[in-house]
Amino acid sequence: MDATLNYKEFSNKIVTPQRIKNDKSRYNTYKHKGLIPQPLCMVGIDALKAAFSPAKTDFLYFVKSKNSHKFSKKYATHQKEVRAYKRSLYRNKTLKVLREGITLNLPMPIYLPLILPFDDTFKLK
Numbered sequence: 001m002d003a004t005l006n007y008k009e010f011s012n013k014i015v016t017p018q019r020i021k022n023d024k025s026r027y028n029t030y031k032h033k034g035l036i037p038q039p040l041c042m043v044g045i046d047a048l049k050a051a052f053s054p055a056k057t058d059f060l061y062f063v064k065s066k067n068s069h070k071f072s073k074k075y076a077t078h079q080k081e082v083r084a085y086k087r088s089l090y091r092n093k094t095l096k097v098l099r100e101g102i103t104l105n106l107p108m109p110i111y112l113p114l115i116l117p118f119d120d121t122f123k124l125k
Contacts, residue, residue, distance in 0.1 A: 004029045007040050 002015040004027045010019075020030045026037045059071040061078035063085050070085075072078035 003040065004036050 005015045005019060005023060006013065007027060013019075020028065023031075026032055027040075029036065057071075058073045061072040061075065062069045063072075063078065063081045064070075065081075065085065066088070070081045072081060
């Protein structure tokens with residue numbers, strides 16, 4: 001998690017390589033070793049209880065999903081979930097472009113037949 005780069009105006013934003021490169025603050029733990037200058041938030045009672053009595057689970061990995069998170073026991077399963085999440089992000093951005101005519105500069109080429117719901121005649125469903 002990039003919690004130290006998800007603070008203030010960047011809360012709930014995806015941390016990109018450009019953001020990591022350009023962020024000069026002491027909160028950029030990719031550039032600065034050690035602890036950040038101050039806590040990011042106050043810890044609630046539920047978080048303290050969870051820390052002192054963690055759930056017993058075999059899950060080692062998690063990735064954000066549309067409305068929550070997906071948890072995995074194996075790294076291969078986790079990688080599959082990460083790829084699916086990234087596909088959904090690019091699919092949603094591409095659909096927005098097709099519907100609204102917005103230009104996006106994406107970091108990699110998009111192969112539309114692989115990520116968009118086309119029918120047999122290549123019309124968008």
